[in-house]
Amino acid sequence: MARMLLVAAAAFVVASSPAIAQDLPRASPGAAGTVTLTRAEYDRLLDLTARRPAGPENAPVPAALTRADIRVRVDATSARATMRVDGEVLRAGIAKVTLLKNATLLDARMDNRPLPIVAEGGAHVALVAGPGAFSATLQIGAPLAFQPGRASFVLPVPASGSTTASLDIPGEQADVHLSSGLILRRASANGRTVVEATLTPGVPTEVWWSTHDNASSNGAARDVRILSDVKSIVSIGDADVRLIALVNVTVVQGEPAEIAVAIPAGYELVSVSGASLDRTESQAGGVRLFVADPALRRHQFLVSLERPSTSALPATADRHAAGSYKLETSLPTLPAAQRETGEVGVEGLGTMEVSSPEMAGLRRIDVRELDPAVVSVARHSLLAAYRYQRANEEPPALVFDVKRFADAGVLAAVAERAVATTLVTSEGRALTEVTLWLHNRAQAYMKVELPAGASIVSVEVAGAPAKPVEGKDGSRVPLQRPGFRPDGVYSVSFVYLHAGAPFLKKGDMQMALPKMDVPINVVEWELFVPEQFRVDRFDGNAIAAGLVSSRLGVLAALPPAQRGQINGRLVDQTGVPLPGATVVVEGAGQRRSATTASDGSYVVSGVPSGQVTVTAQLPGFVALRQMLQFDQGGRQVDMTLEVGGMTETVTVAAESPTVNTRQSQMGGRADRIQEKKDENDAPSVNVQSLQRRAAGVLPVRMEVPRAGSSHRFLKPLVIDEETLVTFRYKRR
Numbered sequence: 001m002a003r004m005l006l007v008a009a010a011a012f013v014v015a016s017s018p019a020i021a022q023d024l025p026r027a028s029p030g031a032a033g034t035v036t037l038t039r040a041e042y043d044r045l046l047d048l049t050a051r052r053p054a055g056p057e058n059a060p061v062p063a064a065l066t067r068a069d070i071r072v073r074v075d076a077t078s079a080r081a082t083m084r085v086d087g088e089v090l091r092a093g094i095a096k097v098t099l100l101k102n103a104t105l106l107d108a109r110m111d112n113r114p115l116p117i118v119a120e121g122g123a124h125v126a127l128v129a130g131p132g133a134f135s136a137t138l139q140i141g142a143p144l145a146f147q148p149g150r151a152s153f154v155l156p157v158p159a160s161g162s163t164t165a166s167l168d169i170p171g172e173q174a175d176v177h178l179s180s181g182l183i184l185r186r187a188s189a190n191g192r193t194v195v196e197a198t199l200t201p202g203v204p205t206e207v208w209w210s211t212h213d214n215a216s217s218n219g220a221a222r223d224v225r226i227l228s229d230v231k232s233i234v235s236i237g238d239a240d241v242r243l244i245a246l247v248n249v250t251v252v253q254g255e256p257a258e259i260a261v262a263i264p265a266g267y268e269l270v271s272v273s274g275a276s277l278d279r280t281e282s283q284a285g286g287v288r289l290f291v292a293d294p295a296l297r298r299h300q301f302l303v304s305l306e307r308p309s310t311s312a313l314p315a316t317a318d319r320h321a322a323g324s325y326k327l328e329t330s331l332p333t334l335p336a337a338q339r340e341t342g343e344v345g346v347e348g349l350g351t352m353e354v355s356s357p358e359m360a361g362l363r364r365i366d367v368r369e370l371d372p373a374v375v376s377v378a379r380h381s382l383l384a385a386y387r388y389q390r391a392n393e394e395p396p397a398l399v400f401d402v403k404r405f406a407d408a409g410v411l412a413a414v415a416e417r418a419v420a421t422t423l424v425t426s427e428g429r430a431l432t433e434v435t436l437w438l439h440n441r442a443q444a445y446m447k448v449e450l451p452a453g454a455s456i457v458s459v460e461v462a463g464a465p466a467k468p469v470e471g472k473d474g475s476r477v478p479l480q481r482p483g484f485r486p487d488g489v490y491s492v493s494f495v496y497l498h499a500g501a502p503f504l505k506k507g508d509m510q511m512a513l514p515k516m517d518v519p520i521n522v523v524e525w526e527l528f529v530p531e532q533f534r535v536d537r538f539d540g541n542a543i544a545a546g547l548v549s550s551r552l553g554v555l556a557a558l559p560p561a562q563r564g565q566i567n568g569r570l571v572d573q574t575g576v577p578l579p580g581a582t583v584v585v586e587g588a589g590q591r592r593s594a595t596t597a598s599d600g601s602y603v604v605s606g607v608p609s610g611q612v613t614v615t616a617q618l619p620g621f622v623a624l625r626q627m628l629q630f631d632q633g634g635r636q637v638d639m640t641l642e643v644g645g646m647t648e649t650v651t652v653a654a655e656s657p658t659v660n661t662r663q664s665q666m667g668g669r670a671d672r673i674q675e676k677k678d679e680n681d682a683p684s685v686n687v688q689s690l691q692r693r694a695a696g697v698l699p700v701r702m703e704v705p706r707a708g709s710s711h712r713f714l715k716p717l718v719i720d721e722e723t724l725v726t727f728r729y730k731r732r
Contacts, residue, residue, distance in 0.1 A: 058091055062130075064088055064161075065097070065099075066087055067160050067161055070155070070199075074153070074168060078141055078153075079155070079207075083139075084135065087133070087136075088131075088132065088133045089131050092131055095127075096126070096127060098125050099123075100123065101156065104140060104141045105117065105124050105138060106140060107138070108137070108138050110126075110128075115128075149210055149255075151209060152209075154206050154207075155199075155207055157200065162201070163198065163199040163200075163201050165198070166197075167194070167195040167197065167207060168193075168194050170193075171192065174210070177209065178205055178207060180205050183195055184197055223254050224256045226252060226256065226337050227340075229340070231245070231344075232244065232332065232345070233346075233378050234346050235378075235380075236327065236348045236349065236352065237349040239308060240308050240309055241306070243267060243329070243332070244304050245332045246301075246374055247261065248298070249334070250297065251296070255294035259334065260287075260334065262395065265285075266307045269305060274301035276299045278290045287303075289301055326401055327402050328398070328400075329398050331344060331398070335393065339390075340389070342390070343374065344396075345375070346383050346398075347382050349380060351405040352405065354402055354403075356400050359396075359397070361389070362387070362398070364384070364385070386398070410441070411519060412440070412442040414439050415439075415520040416559075416560070418523045419435045419526075421687055421690050422526070423690055423704045424527065424529055426503050427502045428499070428501045429500065431497055431690065433690050434493065436493070438492055445478055446518055448477055448516055450474070450496055451512050453499055453500075454498040456495070457495050461478060462491060474515075503530075504731075507729060508727070511725050520718040520719075522716045522717075523714065524545070525713045526687060529705075529711065531707045531708040535709070535711065538713075540724040540725040541715060541722075543714050545712035545713060560636075561603070561634035561635055563634055564606055565603055565604065566612075566637055568638045568639065569602075570583070571639075572642075581616055581641070583596065583602045583615070586612060587613065609632050611628070626639065684712075691704050
């Protein structure tokens with residue numbers, strides 16, 4: 001009965017479930033490509049994503065080696081290594097750590113106690129308790145394997161994170177190689193070679209090096225055949241003789257580990273260099289050159305030798321004086337070379353002459369035939385050159401007769417001309433401008449000794465402002481850099497102020513120009529005195545300009561023409577300057593003109609390049625025309641005018657000087673000399689220029705005289721001395 005009731009209830013539930021499902025609310029379907037979940041399913045997925053999977057209970061490996069440091073010392077028959085291994089055990093308990101494979105383990109210790117080691121499949125496995133870091137020290141031995149000219153051994157390397165090694169190999173000439181890894185540093189000392197390297201972890205490394213037999217040179221010569229070419233430069237100095245040899249070695253047979261070079265008697269080895277040179281070893285009468293790679297077929301070395309030459313000089317000879325002596329020297333050779341050729345060049349320090357007789361085995365050649373590599377080593381011009389081929393064991397010898405000449409001094413700077421202009425006030429203050437035209441070869445400064453109490457106010461060098469330098473023994477005016485214009489002339493000017501004694505009613509006064517340490521061909525000095533004083537009775541070491549005839553050439557010195565200028569001087573047939581003449585320069589459709597000054601000089605600027613015509617005209621004289629080719633380099637054109645038909649008096653108007661041509665040629669010259677003498681008291685353009693500069697350009701305040709008389713003086717060949725002028729004055 002009960003079973004029947006249970007079945008009936010189940011049937012009722014099954015029959016009514018569709019109706020119940022129809023009564024529950026349904027979720028609306030989403031858009032295409034979406035999934036609709038119930039809230040319970042969504043919460044269950046969130047719980048699953050929040051859970052993390054449990055990690056493994058044990059580390060993937062029981063232990064690992066972090067680094068290894070290996071120290072190897074090689075003896076005669078074996079290599080012994082001390083290896084420090086650092087690592088870490090990652091699991092609790094006893095772990096097996098593989099240290100080395102296929103190695104001869106002599107000892108293993110950890111914390112100064114024996115380290116348990118077991119052998120498994122050719123590997124040495126240590127038993128280390130963990131977890132934690134550990135450090136072990138291992139002693140390893142390896143036999144050496146020998147082959148002709150080579151020794152080697154195999155070094156086991158732990159499988160650690162990084163491995164470094166230090167290899168101590170016998171012999172300074174050892175050339176160490178590694179089958180794997182990288183050599184970081186080499187060092188040789190005390191007959192051994194130490195190599196620092198980093199090795200590939202876990203990969204056994206073969207270490208090998210070349211060995212050199214210490215056999216005698218005679219035995220080595222039978223096995224090795226070389227050819228040599230020695231190119232030398234012999235430098236004859238004041239107190240020594242230098243010999244530089246470029247040694248070229250060609251290996252025909254064998255692999256020479258060392259090459260012997262014989263040094264001439266009396267020389268000392270200064271240096272040896274070469275790309276394949278490993279080290280050198282001096283010996284009696286020569287030097288042994290050890291090569292880094294004996295397998296190379298060609299080697300090149302530069303050998304420098306030196307010896308004193310004072311023993312070759314006569315007892316009375318001086319290093320810088322003239323003298324003759326004989327010099328003998330031989331050349332470096334390679335005794336083991338089967339054939340040796342060479343070239344030698346001779347150079348000398350200073351002025352000398354080298355002559356030589358015929359020398360056996362040496363053939364005189366032109367210096368231009370020498371090898372360019374040898375010529376580049378020479379420091380001076382070569383005097384002689386030879387070529388030779390050594391036919392026997394004796395080295396070639398050179399014999400020279402050396403004749404040395406005394407050195408002569410050369411002027412570093414010289415001034416063609418100096419023009420000085422001095423303005424003197426009634427208070428005795430003097431403003432002086434000095435302009436020089438210099439040839440400078442090697443002088444950086446010009447020393448100027450000013451009069452006592454004077455000071456420089458401005459300096460110009462080649463038209464540019466410059467700053468003087470004050471010293472205890474005088475001022476220095478800077479010059480252009482030596483060699484900047486070796487063949488050119490440039491101007492140097494300076495202005496200085498001197499506070500002298502004031503003028504009285506009458507008395508004597510002395511004026512002086514400063515000393516300058518450059519020779520000056522001629523100094524022209526113009527002294528401008530205020531008009532309220534009359535001066536006379538001039539004296540000193542200068543000459544009044546009116547007493548010097550222009551035909552002596554003193555007044556003919558003109559400043560060199562600058563770029564684009566034509567200058568010169570106009571004179572008559574007797575050599576007297578012609579002032580007031582007109583000079584016209586025409587060319588390239590342009591016309592330039594100038595008027596001659598009181599000394600007959602003129603300057604025309606801005607002259608075009610090409611063919612130009614220079615015309616000089618002066619009333620009473622025959623006009624002169626001259627054609628020339630102008631190239632912008634500056635040119636001086638002097639012209640002489642002939643007197644024309646003189647039947648009337650021609651006067652140059654206004655401020656220009658006058659020239660009287662009524663008289664005969666000689667009479668006209670006398671009149672012109674008298675007129676020139678009358679005009680000497682008139683100030684020149686230099687005075688007017690200095691007056692303007694003092695008024696608004698120079699950094700001084702000075703009441704310069706605006707009216708007065710000029711007095712001109714000359715002094716030829718001034719060499720580091722003062723130019724003095726004394727005179728007597730009286731107030732008008």
